[in-house]
Amino acid sequence: MVVRENFENSLQELQVKMEEMTQLTVESLEKAFNALKTQDVELALRVIEEDNEIDDLEEEINQLAIWLMVKEQPVARDLRKIIGAIKISSEVERIADFGVNIAKATIKIGSGNSLMNITSLEAMKNVCITMLNKALISFFDENMALAKEVGDMDDEVDEYSDVTYKQLTSHLCEKQEETNQLVQLLFVNRYLERTADHITNIAESAAYLIKGRKYDLN
Amino acid sequence: MNTIVIDRKTVTDKSVNTTEQQKKIAVKDLNLFYGEKQALFDVSIDIKEKEVTALIGPSGCGKSTFLRTLNRMNDLIDGVKINGKMVIDGEDIYQTNDVIKLRTKVGMVFQKPNLFPMSIYDNVAYGPRMQGIKNKAELNKIVEESLRGAAIWDEVKDRLKSSALGLSGGQQQRVCIARAIAMKPEVILMDEPTSALDPISTLKVEELIASMKKEYTIVIVTHNMQQAARVSDKTAFFLNGEIIEFDETNKIFSMPSDQRTEDYVTGRFG
Numbered sequence: 359m360v361v362r363e364n365f366e367n368s369l370q371e372l373q374v375k376m377e378e379m380t381q382l383t384v385e386s387l388e389k390a391f392n393a394l395k396t397q398d399v400e401l402a403l404r405v406i407e408e409d410n411e412i413d414d415l416e417e418e419i420n421q422l423a424i425w426l427m428v429k430e431q432p433v434a435r436d437l438r439k440i441i442g443a444i445k446i447s448s449e450v451e452r453i454a455d456f457g458v459n460i461a462k463a464t465i466k467i468g469s470g471n472s473l474m475n476i477t478s479l480e481a482m483k484n485v486c487i488t489m490l491n492k493a494l495i496s497f498f499d500e501n502m503a504l505a506k507e508v509g510d511m512d513d514e515v516d517e518y519s520d521v522t523y524k525q526l527t528s529h530l531c532e533k534q535e536e537t538n539q540l541v542q543l544l545f546v547n548r549y550l551e552r553t554a555d556h557i558t559n560i561a562e563s564a565a566y567l568i569k570g571r572k573y574d575l576n
Numbered sequence: 577m578n579t580i581v582i583d584r585k586t587v588t589d590k591s592v593n594t595t596e597q598q599k600k601i602a603v604k605d606l607n608l609f610y611g612e613k614q615a616l617f618d619v620s621i622d623i624k625e626k627e628v629t630a631l632i633g634p635s636g637c638g639k640s641t642f643l644r645t646l647n648r649m650n651d652l653i654d655g656v657k658i659n660g661k662m663v664i665d666g667e668d669i670y671q672t673n674d675v676i677k678l679r680t681k682v683g684m685v686f687q688k689p690n691l692f693p694m695s696i697y698d699n700v701a702y703g704p705r706m707q708g709i710k711n712k713a714e715l716n717k718i719v720e721e722s723l724r725g726a727a728i729w730d731e732v733k734d735r736l737k738s739s740a741l742g743l744s745g746g747q748q749q750r751v752c753i754a755r756a757i758a759m760k761p762e763v764i765l766m767d768e769p770t771s772a773l774d775p776i777s778t779l780k781v782e783e784l785i786a787s788m789k790k791e792y793t794i795v796i797v798t799h800n801m802q803q804a805a806r807v808s809d810k811t812a813f814f815l816n817g818e819i820i821e822f823d824e825t826n827k828i829f830s831m832p833s834d835q836r837t838e839d840y841v842t843g844r845f846g
Contacts, residue, residue, distance in 0.1 A: 362843045431802055433829045436842050570831030 508561035509575030606660035633814035683761035689748030746777020
């Protein structure tokens, strides 16, 4: 017989909600980036609308976590897991907000002028999505090696960000008519760099769950 | 007739006296047998002065047996055999014949309030009277101080001559604590002192324990893990007669070192 079967089921329910929230956030980032790439304002608007669903999931995770603390009085690993769920859902919600910010930048760029080459921004977005999936798996599977990998990938994103920043600012003088687009793309560069930082915080929550002490992976 | 056989591995080791003076209680390689059945296995633990130490573990793990070895209550059980060292204030308590003196120094509070069928005053004054204190003023002072020390004075000061058995369970347990304090002990052992009490009385006793540690060294057996987390400085986890882990309470309940401790405190045992 599994002792505390109900509690185990509730922890599983918490994990399912976190997986769902992460999945929606990955989709939001992908859609926001596709909207940017294809200058699809309609799709960008949809990203903004759908963010409510992610916010609602964060609220549900927090409510369930608080109720489990009251009802089950968790200690040790259980407590760290529940604290982790609260912290991670807040980080994921913030990451989804960056998706919304990219969508807003897309709307500001509009569909008039053709878009500049955003290959390096796309590469950053891809690394971020890989990081996000790894960070969550490191938490669910209590895999320390994966958490450290996420920290290393954050350095990769920072390098991409530096290169992209230099490219975009160098165009500012050459293509003054594209100033609006360039400024918005600089913002997108910043959003993706911050996304990677928040994902690294998730990996740090995973490390705390596994080792019971604070790790600085940034 | 009760018999007790004390068997020691090392009875003349003086190192404890010189190197472990900070420790109120030093236990080394303690084994206890009920007849042929061994109940404690090589238990070693150091308990510091004026700290609260909680003993936790599943039923039958030896925590209450261990608690009772601290004031030789197991002497009252037939066929008990103990070896190892149990040193309190530098003295091996199993080498002394003065058990009365030991039990004056090491008081005990039990699971259920066990007041005598007499007045509140007489219950608290019982021990001091047995020690030969007859002076009325002195007894009054001891009774008041003890009841104040047990945070029950204000509730009973106007009915000291009423039967103690008319009090609520929580009040009775605090009078039991007052009765223990009246003997001016240095160590107080508590064997599940709140398991028969309602939640509010339980919290009152827990508050009392927190305030009492300024003056006393307290060892408490509890099945309530939240209680152990709330009241104790250190926690020892017992399993099958062994101490599996002994550490800061904070550590035991947040990041235990041993998987068995983790399984127990998170309720995954069984």
